[in-house]
Amino acid sequence: MPGAPPKPEELVQISYDPPRADWRKTRFDFQKGTYCYSAAAKNLRYLDLPNPRDWQPYEADWKLPPNWKEIILKGMKERLEKFRSFRLFMDICVRCGACADKCHFFLGSADPKNMPVLRAELIRSVYRRYFTLAGRIFRGLAGARDLTEDVLKEWFYYFYQCTECRRCSVFCPFGIDTAEITIMVRELLNLVGVNTNWVLEPAANCFRTGNHLGIQPHTFKDSIDFAVDEIEEITGVRVEAPINKKGAEILFIVPSADYFAVPHYYTLLGYLMLFHEIGLDYTFSAYASEGGNFGFFSSHEMMKRLNAKIYAEAKRLGVKWILGGECGHMWRVIHQYMDTLNGPADFLEEPVSPITGTRFANARSTKMVHICEFTSDLIYNRKLKLDPSRNDHWKVTFHDSCNPARGMGLLEEPRYIIRNVANHFYEMPENTIREQTFCCGSGAGLGTDENIDMRLRGGLPRANAAKYVRDKYGVNLLTCICAIDKATLPTALEYWTPGVEVGGIHELVANALVMKGEKERITDVRGEPLQLGKEATVNA
Amino acid sequence: MRDKVWIIAGLLLFLGLVTYPAWHDLVAGTTAKPPQLVLPANQKQCVAPLSYMRTSHMKLLLQWRRSVVRDGQTKYVAFDGKVYNMKLSGTCLRCHSQQEFCTRCHNYVGVRTPYCWNCHLDPAQVKRSAR
Amino acid sequence: MKITRKEFLKISGACLVALSGKEVLAVLDNPAEGQSSSSSAGKARKQLGMIVDTRKCAKAEGCTKCIQACNAAHNIPSFQDPDHQIKWIWEKPFDDIFSSYETQYLDASLKEEPTPVLCNHCDNPPCVRVCPTGATWKRPEDGIVMMDWHRCIGCRYCMAACPYGARSFNWVDPRPHIERLNPDFPTRTKGVVEKCTFCSERLANGQLPACVEACPEKALVFGDVNDPKSEVRQMLAKSYALRRRAELGTGPNIYYLI
Amino acid sequence: MNALTSFILILVVTGLAFAGGEISSCRVLLDVVLPYAAMAAFLVGLVYRVLKWASSPVPFNIPTTCGQQKSLSWIKSSWIESAHTKLGVAVRMAIEILLFRSLFRNSRAQIRQEGPRLLYSENKWLWLGALAFHWSMLVIVLRHLRFFVEPVPRFILAMDAVDGFFQISAPQLLVTDVVIIVALLFLLQRRLTDPKVRYISLFSDYLALFLLLGIAISGVLMRYFFKVDLEAVKQLAIGLVTFSPIVPASIGALFFVHLTLVSFLLAYLPFSKLVHMGGIFLSPTRNLPNDSRMVRHVNPWNYPVKVHTYQEWEEEFHDKIKAAGLPLERE
Known part of the structure; x- marks a missing residue:
């Protein structure tokens, strides 16, 4: 593990003006704190991935298979033929530079190869060399370069410095999406066994146990039971949390961090309280106990393998439709991939809210509804008794998580909920929210401690926007609907913008929800005394 | 696909x-x-050589305009020593027909006739309309 | 199309005035030329001018030959609507043009005596100073205030500047309103300003201005007012002459004998 | 270095064309063979490229959503930026292609070490420059139809009239002629002086700019300064498009430069980044509707994968499930 990261003022000693040298000739080092460690061989073996071995990125010899180049080029050809996006994005970039200062990693590190255009050029140059006429003939003049081991290492370094957040693609005049390119390169790297443990261990865990954290069924049950106890302690109400219940109306899927991690856990309490209050007939699944999908961070195939559990379990349990919790890339996968990968879900019914009767026509094929869509519908139809003053100790801002924002368009629902459950809501600056939102800097499997330098750099733009509302309005809670945000933003905010906590939307719902038969709330779901709320704000 | x-x-x-x-x-x-232009019947030589007039008559006209209007000069000594009055209607159109010559070729190459004719009159046309 | 273009250019023209400052610079370089009217610098040069002998003019009652001659020579359109009228030389009641000289005892018939008026071809023409494109300028060789209609963008600054109302604007295409077209002289288009040019085209051919030539009473006399030997100077030496609003410092060059 | 090399290349091509135009035996080559070859390369190349893209399927529905999705009836969805209908997608594409919507969002980020603070400011210059260039280019290309079509279509003349709005000099100054050169110079200036853009610029980026500048400048020189015989140009053009080429005796040396550079551009376009002209239409992040939960998007090469089934899972954790009191399929 690297030592403590440098102080913020040291970390921002950067200039966005790159040197004048040819980027194809500049070399880079694997600096501690800026990359993730290699995947353990056992995880590769468990997932039947090629070339399991012991190696580390900082070592000179990566122990690649002897025909690695052939494998990569063959893989590239295959993907060019399978993905129009890939082939097109290799061809049509004009290097206008509009994306350059849109990437949070570039803004935080000023490493020119973190400009999305240059990140893509890392593979585009190889594409030109082997797949275009001009590149084959004119080589360097046509912007082509040979595929060497150094190039491969560069790929590993920089394509694991992309969180697939798609912010650049919003600004690109051709819609070139670096996330697509990153997905392709990571797939290619996986072909020769170059991958990171922070991606593959959760993937292997998920494959085996059903969730990234490797929580086994009994532990899962314990955790849920613990949450039920805690709710009783806070509210005096005993809720039920069914698991693997056949014949339930709705299967509820959340990212597994919600069971254990803080502040995710408070959101989990919110779900349980809400479902109890409205009397929802639902069930958790211990088999499909993960909505998140780290497979997405290694390959389309792995994404499909992990995602398959959701529909399989919905079918086995005989539910009518599926409800999904607060998570970022989970929703990118569900919204844009799941039905294609593992559908059609013709054994399910078009989702209808049993409480309000609202038909979720927008999910009529995939049959999976976002919890924010579900809850905002409840609020809109006045099915909930809410006391927003119980969140008065929070001055709230909302961080649009990349995937629900740019890979789904879920922008208003969470805001509607916040406005109804909290009295103090402030937006961060215009170009840092909604479709222009900034990533937490740790998504797409980069949220590990060995990568802390890069994570903090990547988190700078988001933290800086939070700082703006902290200083201007006294904001002390940044809410979000992504498990990775909840896991990594506390670190980034504590580093750049101390005094701003991170929470989920349904944590605020939990506080505001007036339950039938509840005792007087003394604390919020974090156990913080409620009447001291005002003072706490001042202290923060 | x-x-x-x-x-x-x-x-x-x-x-x-x-x-x-x-x-x-x-x-x-x-x-x-190309269009068959109606050439002047009464004259053999224009105020400048053919090749020059084909490509650059607008330059000559601009030069004339400047001389007459701004410098008060009205006489033009041609390449062959002949002296002409620098007048669009009075000199050019005495030989060339606006319709059969200017407009035809301008239409052919799609060069919008400049706004000369908004003010300057074709004597032939004036005569015709007067009748 | 035309009008929009003119309007557009009016704006850009105004900007050009502000930006280019060519005229301004010229004034700064040579304040004498820019400001003083008939200072010594101007004296030596030729300055064409005209004498209107009102007594002779009054003799031919109802005569408008000068105006007709001018109109015919210059393709001046005729409009019923007074706002659209184009005037190079026209008539005004005597006391309108010399109101400051009035003695209040003048006979009403004399007061309303129609008197020809035209551009004064001032020594210090305000119209020239305000023109953003240089479409109007004072010819150094003979002092005519000249116009280049090719360059006029129709901003009408000159019309505002001229104290004599000597300039007209073409609100509509004049061509259909010209009774008899003179092919030797161009018409104008909608959107340009025009005025008397002392028949510069006739002068170039050694002829007198059309109005002078047409006057049956020889009431209009034309010549170089800077030349002491010229006919106009001889006449001015002998009689009192009035100039329209000379107190403005424009240095008008049309003299009226009373 | 890249800039210099590409500049020299364009100069060499210009020089060759200039010299070739002087040699009568070369004129057939420059006037006839080169344009035909270039046009063939352009058409075949571009169609090939588009079909090549088209031959790769679009396995997933991956629009970049830039606005509110269509969900609950009472939430206003952004029907263009997050289009869920065909019409919405069409409008989104139209705005993207005709007005460069995405580029219009462009901003500039700066960092202040004290704080630290990230500052963002409006930055529409790239958008403006790009839009100015592309629209001028389109108008200029269309204007050139007057050489190829007889009689000249009215809309060309009308366009010419608008272009010559200012009625300055003769031949009338065309606004697009000025705009295209100013815009190209701006784009070039940007590439050379913005350190970020300079860093990412390749030889081909400069080449495209110099090539277009060469074409624009040679055209402008021909129109306003070194006149050529337009009648001969039109004869040549019509001869070419009616497949009965003739080689006019003399047009003017600049014309050969112009024609050669245009031929270069036509032939080069399909094999360079300039194919973005066709590519933009196929961009999956823009031309797909955000309706992936409403309508199933089918992946033609979707294949079965190895999964960890419930049965396998239950078998592995059987005892633990039982101990936790959770239901089992097989006791």
């Missing part, structure tokens, strides 16, 4: 637009023959 219909239609539209001149000219039977 996804969006096959759209892509093929788009390509055909594109090809159609790019090759439009060829279709148009082939259908219309256009040939590379």
